[in-house]
Structure formats: C-alpha cells, structure tokens
Amino acid sequence: MRKGGNYCDLFFxxxxxxxxxxxxxxxxxxxxxxxxxxxxxxxxxxxxxxxYSESTDYESLCKAADAAGAIALCSSLKDKPIQxxxxxxxxxxxxxxxxxxxxxxxxxxxxxxxxxxxxxxxxESRIVKLMATASYSxxxxxxxxxxxxxxxxxxxxxxxNLSAIIEQNGQRQVRxxxxxLRQGLEFFDDALILELSDTICRNIDRGFExxxxxxxxxxxxxxxxxxxxxxxxxxxxAFEADFNRKGQSIFxxxxxxxxxxxxxxxxxxxxxxxLRGSCNWDDExxxxxxxxxxxxxxxxxxxxxxxxASCYGLASxxxxxxxxxxxxxxxxxxxxxxxxAEKGSLEDLIHLAxxxxxxxxxxxxxxxxxxxxxxxxxxxxxxxxxxRLTRPIKDLNIIGNGPKALAGIEAVASDLVIDTGRWTxxxxxxxxxxxxxxxxxxxxLTVGGQ
Amino acid sequence: xxxxxxxxxxxxxxxxxxxxxxxxxxxxxxxSESNLINTLNGAVDNVSHSLDRSMSLQLFVDGRFASFSTxxxxxxxxxxxxxxxxSLTRVMEPDSARQLPEPERCCKCATNGRExxxxxxxxxxxxxxxxxxIALKNCLKAENTKDYSIVSEEAQYSDSEFDNIxxxxxxxxxxxxxxxxxxxxxxxxxxxxxxxxxxxxxxARPMLKDLHTEDIAGKALEKxxxxxxxxxxxxxxxxxxxxxxxxxxxxxxxxxxxxGYALQQxxxxxTDSLGKQLFSPALSVYEVCHxxxxxxxxxxxxxxxxxxxxxxxxxxVIKQYFINTYIANKTGLEPSxxxxxxxxxxxxxxxxxDCRAIIGRCGSGILVTGFNGGNxxxxxxxxxxxxxxxxxxxxxxxxxxxxxxxTGNMKxxxxxxxxxxxxxxxxxxxxxxxxxxxxxxxSGL
Numbered sequence: 001m002r003k004g005g006n007y008c009d010l011f012f013x014x015x016x017x018x019x020x021x022x023x024x025x026x027x028x029x030x031x032x033x034x035x036x037x038x039x040x041x042x043x044x045x046x047x048x049x050x051x052y053s054e055s056t057d058y059e060s061l062c063k064a065a066d067a068a069g070a071i072a073l074c075s076s077l078k079d080k081p082i083q084x085x086x087x088x089x090x091x092x093x094x095x096x097x098x099x100x101x102x103x104x105x106x107x108x109x110x111x112x113x114x115x116x117x118x119x120x121x122x123x124e125s126r127i128v129k130l131m132a133t134a135s136y137s138x139x140x141x142x143x144x145x146x147x148x149x150x151x152x153x154x155x156x157x158x159x160x161n162l163s164a165i166i167e168q169n170g171q172r173q174v175r176x177x178x179x180x181l182r183q184g185l186e187f188f189d190d191a192l193i194l195e196l197s198d199t200i201c202r203n204i205d206r207g208f209e210x211x212x213x214x215x216x217x218x219x220x221x222x223x224x225x226x227x228x229x230x231x232x233x234x235x236x237x238a239f240e241a242d243f244n245r246k247g248q249s250i251f252x253x254x255x256x257x258x259x260x261x262x263x264x265x266x267x268x269x270x271x272x273x274x275l276r277g278s279c280n281w282d283d284e285x286x287x288x289x290x291x292x293x294x295x296x297x298x299x300x301x302x303x304x305x306x307x308x309a310s311c312y313g314l315a316s317x318x319x320x321x322x323x324x325x326x327x328x329x330x331x332x333x334x335x336x337x338x339x340x341a342e343k344g345s346l347e348d349l350i351h352l353a354x355x356x357x358x359x360x361x362x363x364x365x366x367x368x369x370x371x372x373x374x375x376x377x378x379x380x381x382x383x384x385x386x387x388r389l390t391r392p393i394k395d396l397n398i399i400g401n402g403p404k405a406l407a408g409i410e411a412v413a414s415d416l417v418i419d420t421g422r423w424t425x426x427x428x429x430x431x432x433x434x435x436x437x438x439x440x441x442x443x444x445l446t447v448g449g450q
Numbered sequence: 451x452x453x454x455x456x457x458x459x460x461x462x463x464x465x466x467x468x469x470x471x472x473x474x475x476x477x478x479x480x481x482s483e484s485n486l487i488n489t490l491n492g493a494v495d496n497v498s499h500s501l502d503r504s505m506s507l508q509l510f511v512d513g514r515f516a517s518f519s520t521x522x523x524x525x526x527x528x529x530x531x532x533x534x535x536x537s538l539t540r541v542m543e544p545d546s547a548r549q550l551p552e553p554e555r556c557c558k559c560a561t562n563g564r565e566x567x568x569x570x571x572x573x574x575x576x577x578x579x580x581x582x583x584i585a586l587k588n589c590l591k592a593e594n595t596k597d598y599s600i601v602s603e604e605a606q607y608s609d610s611e612f613d614n615i616x617x618x619x620x621x622x623x624x625x626x627x628x629x630x631x632x633x634x635x636x637x638x639x640x641x642x643x644x645x646x647x648x649x650x651x652x653x654a655r656p657m658l659k660d661l662h663t664e665d666i667a668g669k670a671l672e673k674x675x676x677x678x679x680x681x682x683x684x685x686x687x688x689x690x691x692x693x694x695x696x697x698x699x700x701x702x703x704x705x706x707x708x709x710g711y712a713l714q715q716x717x718x719x720x721t722d723s724l725g726k727q728l729f730s731p732a733l734s735v736y737e738v739c740h741x742x743x744x745x746x747x748x749x750x751x752x753x754x755x756x757x758x759x760x761x762x763x764x765x766x767v768i769k770q771y772f773i774n775t776y777i778a779n780k781t782g783l784e785p786s787x788x789x790x791x792x793x794x795x796x797x798x799x800x801x802x803x804d805c806r807a808i809i810g811r812c813g814s815g816i817l818v819t820g821f822n823g824g825n826x827x828x829x830x831x832x833x834x835x836x837x838x839x840x841x842x843x844x845x846x847x848x849x850x851x852x853x854x855x856x857t858g859n860m861k862x863x864x865x866x867x868x869x870x871x872x873x874x875x876x877x878x879x880x881x882x883x884x885x886x887x888x889x890x891x892x893s894g895l
Contacts, residue, residue, distance in 0.1 A: 020542075023715075024780075028545035030538060031517040034531070048496035054503065054521045067499040070578055074494035106541040129715045165716045165829060172829045174717060212832075215857060215893025216685045233823075246490065247601045248638045250646065326500060366823030366836070370601075370638050370648035371680075373853055375823030375836035397824040397834035397855050446682060448824075448834035448855035450891045 001146060004072030005042035005049065008065075009145035009284055012038045012056065013325040017137040020106065022113040022130070025121075030106070039325040042068040046307050050328040094271060094278040094288060097184025101138045101156050104185055109134045116193045120164070124201050129165040134188065143285050153280050157432060158187035159422050164200050166207070173207040175200045176363075178422040180432070181274045203361070203380055210394035213383055215449030219356030219410075220398065220442050221349045221384060225417035226362045228435025230442075231266060231336050232425070233365040233374040234402040239268075239293045239301075240319070240331040240427075241308035243369045250372035250403055251299060259299050260406040265339040266294035268303055270318055276423060276432035277335030284320040284329045291317040294406075305331045323429035333425060337436035340416040349411050349441040351387040357447060358382045358389055359398070372402035397448040405442055413439035451627065452481045452503075452613045456523065460505065463528055464619055467509060470536050474510040474550050476618040476754070479503075484610035485576070487585040491603055494582070507532070511539040515548035547779035550753075555785065556622050557750035557757070563613065563627030565749060567742040568656045570629040573611050576658075581607060590637060590667040598675050601638040601646060603667060608632045609658070622754040630745065631658045632877075635667040641678040649673035649820075654877035656745045673819070676840075680850035682894035683841055689815030690856065690890040693805050693839070694873045696821055697795075698880040701735070703826040703833065703860050705790045705880075708762070708770065710777030712828060719831035719861060720768065729766035729864040732798040736761050737770075738881070739791035746792040746879050757791050766864075794881040797872040804873040805884035810845035811869060812886050816854075817842055824855070831860035837892075854894040863887055 001008050013036065020030035038061060039052040049071025051064040113132050121127055141153040159180035166173050177199035181187055222230060235251075243249035251259070270279040270288030279288040284306050293301050304312065305320030308331055320329035350358060358381050365376035378396050382389040400408075418436035425433045460479045467475040481503040488495045505528070506519040516539040520531050559565060585607035594600060609631045616624040634652035641647075651669040655661045692700060704720070712718035720728070739757045741747045750756055753774055761769040770786060778785035797803065809817060817840045824835030838852040871883035 026543045026545055028543045028548070029515055029517070030542055031519075032535070032538065033518065034520040034522060036522055047494060048498075050496065050498040052500065054501070064499075070499075071494070071497055073578070074497065074582065106538050110541060110543070129717070131715065163717075167716070172716065174827065174829045212857065214685075215855060215891065217895060246604070246638075248646070248648065326502070328496070328498065363825055364823065368648070368822060370646040371852065373822055373836070373838070375855075377823065377825040377834065395825075395827050395830075395832040395834060396857065397836055399822065399836045399853050399855050401853060446853055446855060446893055446895075448857040448893045450857055 001042060001069065003069040005044045005069055007043040007146055009041050009143065010038055011283060011325050012142040013139055015137060015139040015324065017135065018104070019133055019135040020109040020113065022117055022132040025117050027110045027113045035324060037325045038064070039328065040064045040068045041328050042071055043307065044072045046311060047071050047074060048328055052325050094273045094280055095156060095182035097156050099185035101136050101184055104136065109188065112188055112193070116197070119193060120197050120200060123197060124204065126166045126168050126204065127164050128167045131163045133161045135159045143281065145285055149285050151281050151285055156182050156184055157276065158183055160188070160192060160196060161422060162196050162200055166204055168208050171208055175204065175207070179420050180276050180422040181420060182276065182278055183274050206380060206392040207394060210380065210392035212396055213357060213393050213447065213449045215447055217444045217446050219353040220445045220447070221353050221356065221358040222437065222440045222442065223346065223358070223360035224413065224415045224439045225436060226419040226421060227437045227440060228337055228419055229362050229365045229376045231338055231437060232333060232433065232435045233367040233376055234400065234405050235266060236268065236333045236336045237367045238369055238372060238402050239303055241302035241304045241312065242331050244302050245308045245311050248370050250370065254299050257299055258297050259403065260294065260297045260409055262297045263341065264294060264297050264409060264412060265292060267292055267339060268319070268333050268336045270334040272335055272418065275335050275418065275420070275434040277333065277434035279318065279334055282318045282320045282329065283322045286316040286318040286320060289318045303331045303333065305329055321431050323431055327429045330427070332427065332431050333433050335418065335434035337416065337418055338412065338438060340414045340438045341412040342414060344411060344413040346413055346415065346439040349413055349439050350384055350389060352411055353384050353441050354387055356384045357393060358384050367402070373399065374402055375399045398445050400445040405445065408443040409440055410443050411441040415439055451611070452479060452615055456481065456503070457615065459523060459525060459528060460615065460617060462525070463505065463507065463532060464617060466529055467507070467532050467536065468619055470533060472509045472511045472536060474619045476508040476550060476616070478506045479615045482610060482612045484608060485581055486606065486608040487581055489585055489589055489605045492586070492589040494585070507535060509535055509539045510548060510550065511536055513544035513546060514539050514542040515545060516542055547776050549775055549779060550618055550620055551755050551775045551785070553620050555756065556754045557624050560624040560626060560749040563625035566747045568628035568745065568747065570657045572658055573609065573629045576609060581609070584633070584663065588663040588667060590635065590671060592671055598639045598641055598678060601640050603635060603637045605635045605667065606633070616750065616754045618754060624750045624754050626748060626750070629656055631655055631661045633661060633663040633666055635670040637667065637670040637674045639671070639674045639678065645678060647674050647677040647680065649677060654745065656743065677838065677850045677852070680838060680852035682853040683816070683851045683892070684895050685893045687889045688892050689812045690887045691805065691808050691812055691815060691817045692885045693817060693819045694871065694875060694882065694884045696819065697882040697885050698878055699821050700885065701793070701795060701880055701882050703831070704864065705793060706828060707831070708768070708772055709789060710771060710773040713771060714777050714781055717828050719829060723768045724771060725768065727767045728861060729763065730867040731765040732867040732870060733763055733766050733864050734761065734796040734798070735763040736794050736796060737790060737792065738794045744876060748791050751788040753788060755787055757787050762790060762793060792879070792881065794874065795870055795883060797883065798870040801872045803869060803871040805871060808869045808871055808884050808886045809842050813845060814843045816840070816851060816892060817847070826860060833858060833860055851894070854892050857891050857893060863890070
C-alpha cells in the first residue's frame, strides 16, 4: 500500500487434489496434485492490482506485493477509497468433516470403484464401457487484510463421476452421473454407489426410444432439481453486481421492480451445509450468508463482492469468490435456487402446460449478459401432449431470454430439490456451485428440433 | 525461462524416481510469466502479474501407472513428493498398456525450444509503462449516435512467456518456448428502445511487432451495433454460412471423435471410419503444425512424440486417428500423436473466397456469427447449438437474428458442406475459414 493503495488483502492456499479412476474394469490410473501459494490484492478506489507468489517467504511475498501495488500508479484523483465493512463475525462451519480426508487410504477408493463396476455391470448388461473417477480435494486457506481481519478455512470437496456407454441393437447412448459435496471420507459410502447406479440405469430405455421434437417456441415444464441451471444461467449471472456496476447487465436498471410473478423468491445461499456452493467465508473475508435476489417477484439484491458493494453503498453479500490464489475475487454465485410454492405438484404443471415438453436431464448452459439470452442443453425428457407425457425426447438445446423467461414463469410446484451434481461455473475462473428449483412451468421458450 | 537449477532438479527427479523403484518416468517442467491489464472505458480497471512454475510426473511402477503434479520445487520437497507418489502408484491395478513411447517415435529436434520461431526476445525488456501504453492507446474513441449509445468498452492487453521441457527415463529431451501478445476489446451498446448488445474483436500474435491494435475496438463496436434489434426468425430449413471467427466450434466435435480415448471407449460417432468416405468431398483437414513463426506450431506432443504434417480428413475421407501409446497398446491401432495440433480446414472449391463471397454464392440463408451454448453427443454426433447472426437474401445481409437454435447430426452436416473459404485467422488454434452448409434446421419463432 506504500505506493498509494487504500486496501490490501492476502489469500494463502495450500491445496491437494487426489483422483483415482476406473476404466475397462481396472482401477489403473490416479494421482495427486499439489498447489501452494499466496495471492496479494491491492485496491485503489475500484481498481485492482493483483499478483501472486508460489513461495511464501518474505522476499517473494514482497515482490508480489510490489507488483500488485503498481495499481496505485494507474490511479487518478477521482478514485475514492472503497468503503469496507469492518465487522467480521465467525460462522459455525458449513462443512465439518466427520472423517478427515487427510487420513484417507488410497486402497479404499480402489475397492469402492471395483465394487461400483461389478454391481453396475451385474445390474445392467447393456453397459459396454464404464468410466468412474473418485476425487477429493482439501484446501487450507488463510486470509488477512489491511483492516486487520483474518480467518482460516478448511475446505473439503469430494466427487464421484460416472460415464457409461450403453448399446442395444446397434444403437448407442452415453449416460452420466455425478455427485459432489463438501464432506469428509464419509462421502464415499455404499449409499453413494447405489444412488449413482440408479441415476445411470434410470431412463436407459427412454434414451433408446427418444427422438427430437419439431423445433420452435413452446411451453416447457422443468423437473425439480437440476433445472436450477435455468436460474443460474438466465438470472443468476445477470444479478452478479460487476455486470450491473458496469451497466452491462439486462437487469441493471430493474432494482426494486417486479420482474416475475408475485410469490416467487430466488435465493443465492452459502449456508446450506455440505453443498458445493457452501462457503464459511467468501474469498475476501465476508462471512457466508443467504441472499434473496428476488422476493415476492421483486428484484431486491444483486450479488456483491466488496468492490461492487462499496460502489452501491451496501455491505458485501459474501459473493467475492475465486478459483484459487492465482485469481482475484469477483462476484460469483454459490447455491442458487428458487423457493417452493406453498402448493402444487409436477403433475399439476404438466396438466396446465397442455402441450410442450417436459425436461429432467441437463448438461451445460451459457448466457450472454448484455442481451440476457441464455441456453441450456437437455439430455432427456418427454413431449407433453394434451396435458400428458407422451414420446421421449433427447439431445436438444433450449434458448430464451432472461427477463422474458422470468416473466414467463407460469407456475411453480412445492417440491424444491437442490441438485448435488458436480456443477462448476466458468466465468473466467472455475468455481464449484450448486443449483436447484421446484418444478416449473415456463411459457414460450425456444426448443431446438428438426 | 526455465533456468539451469530447475533443469538440474528435473533430471534429479527422474533419476530419484528410478532409484525409488519406478521402471520408467516422464516429467514435464512448465514455467510461465504473464501480465494482464484490463481497462474499462479508457481507464485502467485492474492489472495482474503471474509467475508460475510446476512439474508434472508420470510414473510407471511394477506395471502400474499414476500421474502427479506439484508447484513446490524445492529439492527435499520433491523427493518426499516422489516417495509418496510411488507409494500411491503401487496401489493401482497393473495395466500393461501403460508404457512410454518408443524412443524412435519421439521428437529429437526440439532441443532449445526456439526451433518454431515463436519466442520474442523483446519480452524480457517489457515493463509496466510499455504495457500500459499498449493497453490504453487504442481504447474506443467513439461518440454516441442517434442509433445507439455506448454502454461500456472493456479492453484487455496481455502478454506471456511459456517454457516447457519434457524429459523421460529413456532419454527424451524436448523443449518448447513461446511468447504471446494479445489485445481484445468488448463493446456493449444500447439501442434507442433500450435493447443492449455486446460484441468483441481480438488479435493475438507471437511477436509484439505484429500486434496491430488500431482497429480492434472499432471492429468490436461495429459488430455490436450490427446486432442491435436482433430477434428470432421463423423456424425452418436454411442455408447456413458460419463466419470464420466462430467456425472452429463445428470442427471440434469431429476432431474429438477421431481421438483415441473416445474411440477406445465406444464414445465416438466416427468409430471404424478410417479410410472411409464419410463427408462431402469439400471437407479436407490437414495438420500444419511445423510452420515457423505461426502460433500453435509445435514439434512434439505431451508424450514427447514427434508431430507430423499431413491429412487428417482428405476430400471427405478419414485419414488419421489420434492414437497415443496407451491407446495403441490397448487397441492395436497404429500410434500417431495425442491430438490435432494446428489443423487447417482447406478451401473449397477454390482458393480466395471470404465470408462475403460465400454469402453471395449461397444467395439466401442465415449467417451465424456467434454460438450461444449447446452440445454435441459424442457417441452419436447429434448436436443442438444456440446461434445468433444475420438473415441474408440475394447475397445481401437483411436483418440481425438471435435466440435461434441449429439442430442436426455432425456426420450429416459435413455431408452438406458447400463452400470453405480462405479467410482463416492465424490467431486461432484451429484454422477454420468461413463455411457454408446446405439445408440446416433452424428453430426460432
């Protein structure tokens, strides 16, 4: 800060990532990866200087600090120091490990994957190839800032990913399943094997029967759970305050306005235990918290890091996250979901839709912040004809516009599910997130078809 | 750049791994420096400076295999790391297919890393003042008009130096050294009715002297303004022209399907396709990875195997799979390289066409200038992508379109390839020109 910066923080990280993989019924590859270093950020008004060092000796840290402090040389008299909340209460901890990952024995994972392979192949003879990867990571974090605040965090993350190739009468389909939670070794148990095996085996017959609908605009019923990708892409990114601070988001002039039906609440939450999106602290020392972005249909809050919060004269919502010590924090989602309605079921929504599609298996999504146009990819579902599920469908993209899609939410069921799949958000940096919804009926989304 | 002490440590690690019981070992040493300046509306928003070095290690122990990496490169730390790594490798099940490549397949001509002519000796002379000058001098200088107002311009200047040494216990020594200088501008504009659009332009070059940033922001602005007022067109079957800026999106699934891992796992829609005519004769893709001074050129793959130039797909016939040592041993297929390095999709039916000329030849259809999400099923080739661009009629652009989707199958799509231009960008990893396809399903209104 000697060069003129008015705030500085340090982010020390010591991470280990372990992976063990099964392929062709052999657990024959694996490894571990270590990453260690410290990121130093200097703020000068809203401007950021950032550098990091992979050595944490005093001399190396001073060099990094000097490089980060150079931002002050780019500042102007117009820069106002950002106002940062000094209060820093402690959280109780949203991801305590029952069995410490540091005590893991690799042989346990070999046995788990072998068991998974044999049980799945016994259960489903059409599986011709199966790949499975068990992985876990543990990040030891220490943060310190120029206000004198400091905190430690121990962040576990365990995952199991499956990918199966299934063949029948010369036809082939890929089925995938994943689960990921911030837990200790207790994550890897028999229930996990059963749960992911169920996901792989469910809907295999549907996959072989499925086709593509005629494309065009139609009503879409989205199943509870992984449909949360809609909220993440269509709304969540556009609510991230950096895009709004720069005037780029489609929602930047809609604060306080009714943007969807009354009764709808959309939340970004760091406090649900063990989820990928759970944070005891964000990565700039703001405690994890629950943030209502939309309450009763009204836009009530963006997702703030310290810079954007200061710009808006608000407290940070604890959304300042980063991939690792190599990156500076920016506003990112945590666990994004819509709260359940008081009543209503999936069947009610299908009946109400009349004609359209029902979708319940998803993969990737994307959004264009400025226009609000979003897409997400549907792996499976059904046509809805006359209020009933009929022919199975697969492999289609859905495109829509965020504000229009929000306004087009016709009905919400009372069956909220938070999905525990291995969701990762990429916004220049990758961070683990979670998402969820109750079942939804949305009018007039564009569906890809032939 | 990697120094002599780091090279000493790398060699020591290979020897130490063998002493500890590894039969073979491959090591990759990486070191890089990068600098980045982001500007917002003509003023510096953030600067960052990165120095990275890491070591990755693949161990072959008693017929078993595992891979490791670390960025702690102190000698004792590395020794402790290797002891632990060998212990984990021994937990794996044996797999006789895991072997180092035969030495005769490996690259022997990448000794100092400069062979491809991709290192700019002025990089170490760059300082903060020079970087700021480049970052700031060509920021957007434009006024609002009655048709649009400028919401923001974000520009980014970055430069980097990358050094990689590969060595193994059978005598492999390969080095690749390159620099990169990049400038990009992203402009957001708002139309009179409040609608916003955003677009970008960029340039990347291995040598600073070739980085011409003068018209980058202007082009980004032009592209953003052109997209104002975009809306979905009617669903239907259209000729599709894909602009060179984004056309590589369509080649990627084809190259992935030619990859050994996908083939071995029955997860490829191009299984058993070697030597077969699967696509239009208009489709020819060549590996052109030995071009001195052209970014992306490289003499060896991640195993240290020598890369080669030659056909991947020729007049619609599949000529090459990407087979590494492991997959070759598993499948009996002839080994080649791990992946396409610098593939070029060649012009068809003649040299010299650009996007505008191709639109003229197609007459009417939709020009795709941007993709928005979507996916391709790796096992079947079925795809569905979000797109934006322009409707064209009689060879002329008529109106911007957005919120549309294209849906089909990759094998069928490339059977309908009509034209391939000569307008590839040299700063993309896949050299794909503007392309035209006949009769593609678009979903919109």
